[in-house]
Every structure is written in structure tokens, then in C-alpha cells.
Amino acid sequence: MSELAPSRVVRAGYLLLGLFFVALGVIGAFLPVMPTTIFIILAAWSFGKSSPRLENWLLNHRFFGPPLRAWRAEGAIPTVAKIVAVISMAGGYALFLWQAHPAPWLAAGVAVLLLACGTYVLSRPAPAAK
Known part of the structure; x- marks a missing residue:
């Protein structure tokens, strides 16, 4: 609390x-x-x-x-949630590229941000089995 x-x-x-x-x-x-x-x-x-x-x-x-x-x-994230998060980030990025046609600098900046977020999510442990 x-x-x-x-x-x-x-x-x-x-x-x-x-x-x-x-x-x-x-x-x-x-x-x-x-x-x-x-x-x-x-x-x-x-x-x-x-x-x-x-x-x-x-x-x-x-x-x-x-x-x-x-x-x-x-500080754990369930494995299924990790998979969904990473797939959602990749899908969202693909949609961003397809629909927004961003400038290369913006596309690269968003890619770096999403890679950092994905790396963090994947680096978290899975919850301990009870």
C-alpha cells in the first residue's frame, strides 16, 4: 500500500x-x-x-x-502479456508506417522508443509459479 x-x-x-x-x-x-x-x-x-x-x-x-x-x-509480467505487448507494438508501428507515412527521422524515433519499450517488457521476469 x-x-x-x-x-x-x-x-x-x-x-x-x-x-x-x-x-x-x-x-x-x-x-x-x-x-x-x-x-x-x-x-x-x-x-x-x-x-x-x-x-x-x-x-x-x-x-x-x-x-x-x-x-x-x-516486477513481473506474464509471458502471454509480453507476447501480446510486443506483437501489439509491432502491429501499431506497421500501421503507423502504412497510414502516416512519417518522415524518416520520426519513423526512426518511434522505432527506437518502441524497441526500448519492447526490450523493457521482455526483460521483466515471468511471475513465479504458485
Whole structure:
């Protein structure tokens, strides 16, 4: 659990941010081009600063809870999530190239950013078997 923000206004901001991240995470659960887990991790962090009840709800959620707890305990990402993330990044990049026809410098910059993100995702351990 995280430490609550010092003022009510700041806590309210974190609460709204957490709700926004949950909404993005739910959208990501249904759209293959949107990530889910990172938004749920950010939501849990936001709720940790604003609402222990909502943070606990996320940590114990049937769908979102296990990857969130694995991330908090071990910095782990499930293998299936890694595969989906990397394939989504590659597909999104291909779509970007096909539809946007970016300048070479922009295409290279996006490629470097996505390669860094993909490398990070793949470098995370898989959750320990229980």
C-alpha cells in the first residue's frame, strides 16, 4: 500500500487520475491496440495515494488483480502479456508506417522508443509459479 497524498485536493486529483487510468485499462482489455496492464498499474498507484479502498479493490479484482500483484511483488509480467505487448507494438508501428507515412527521422524515433519499450517488457521476469 502507498502513502496517502497530504491534502484533500491532491487526493481528489489522484482519485480522478486513477479512475481515468481504470477507464483506459478497461478499454485496453477490449481493443488490441491499447495496453491494459500499464494503465491498471498506474491506477493502483494513483489509488494508493487517494483511496485505499479502490487500491484494494484493484489488487483483489478477479481479472486485474493477479498481474497487478505480480508486478508489485516481483516486477513481473506474464509471458502471454509480453507476447501480446510486443506483437501489439509491432502491429501499431506497421500501421503507423502504412497510414502516416512519417518522415524518416520520426519513423526512426518511434522505432527506437518502441524497441526500448519492447526490450523493457521482455526483460521483466515471468511471475513465479504458485
